[in-house]
Amino acid sequence: MATTAFSNSGAISSYSLPPQIPNLNFYPTNPRFNWSSKSPSSGRSAIIRRLRRYCSPVPNPSCSLDLPLLPFELDEVLIPSEFKTLHLYEARFLALLEESLQRRKKLFVHFVLDPFFTSRSSAGASFAARYGCLVLIESIKQLEIGALVSIRGIGRVRIVELMQMEPYLRGVILPILDDVSGQKSEIDSKLLELRKSIHNLHSLQIKLKVASKNELLQTRIKNSLAWAEREVYEDCDQAFIPNLAERLSFAALQTVSGMSDSELLALQSEKLRAMDSRDTVERLRNGIKFTKQNINMVAAKLAIQSLGI
Known part of the structure; x- marks a missing residue:
């Protein structure tokens, strides 16, 4: 195995x-x-x-x-x-x-x-x-x-x-690509909210003492966000490249520093649900919700860390 x-x-x-x-x-x-x-x-x-x-x-x-x-x-x-x-x-x-x-x-x-x-x-x-x-x-x-x-x-x-x-x-x-016809206004607002949540999560992650020195430069979620926001993908057939909204809807579903086994299992469930979905807006909503949950989780770990527990 x-x-x-x-x-x-x-x-x-x-x-x-x-x-x-x-x-x-x-x-x-x-x-x-x-x-x-x-x-x-x-x-x-x-x-x-x-x-x-x-x-x-x-x-x-x-x-x-x-x-x-x-x-x-x-x-x-x-x-x-x-x-x-x-x-x-x-x-x-x-x-x-x-x-x-x-x-x-x-x-x-x-x-x-x-x-x-x-x-x-x-x-x-x-x-x-x-x-x-x-x-x-x-x-x-x-x-x-x-x-x-x-x-x-x-x-x-x-x-x-x-x-x-x-x-x-x-x-x-x-x-396999999403159909985003007729969803532009809702997608734009969700993308703005998702980007903000990802940056907030990244900022909290780099403060954790359990993070490695390399993680201070770029967390996994920031790494995925940087790739998703690229404008040119010359190294792959363009027919297989998802649009920006679809790429970003997946970027939030990454491992966070200090995740427990149960939190990793929850991440796995989110990834499977995201792979099954063909609705960009739904995936963006789920990504925002998942990112905010991780923000709360990392904030709690930081609070415990500050108490020296």
Whole structure:
């Protein structure tokens, strides 16, 4: 199972496959197709042909990308604007990394395998390929064993076709974007409120003694805000870049200094809800509410800290 340590620069994950799925057995985005955990390797080509038949067709090939796919467990969901560091060390994932760097413009897809049970499955849970996020490789640090890979979530995607199983997954993806028509005035007011709340939270975070020296320069939420407010994204296909309001609606959902296990669990729930939503205004409202809750939490921790408790 992947292990994660949270820091200002991002979550560092020693990546390995989720323990229940050593052979990468999962349902695609369209759950009508059942990929059994008992499928032999010799039958994979036939399975892939059947999978292509059941997957949603690509409506506009110019808006699709063919990229490597890296699966994670449900508690490792990645959202647009989020920064994260992975430790990749297995040969197949280093091969995925090389493919992304040399042929795929430093891009691959981070997606979650969501377990569920069906009446037809007696061997245990099946898996749905959900919460896909297009990511950009921002930096790489070579290690004695493997490499530390810093990635940035760009935008939500849907996996529509599986192209390859070995040595790593590869598939065709389409962008998932919000529809913001007719919401401009409400979006503008919510963006103003969200920016103010994020800056207030950042100011409180850097006062916490538990924060590292690096965090005094830039907290995770400020890092995501800076990325979301960029005007030019030359390093990625523009069809996959969310608009400013959508980018900012995700930026608030970041780890805060000193979060407890229950607070991290609440953050996880917010991230999953944000990935499911197609309503920018709703996500902005939730982001504002979540940020204000974190402001109160950090303020309380500062008060306790000032008392020397």
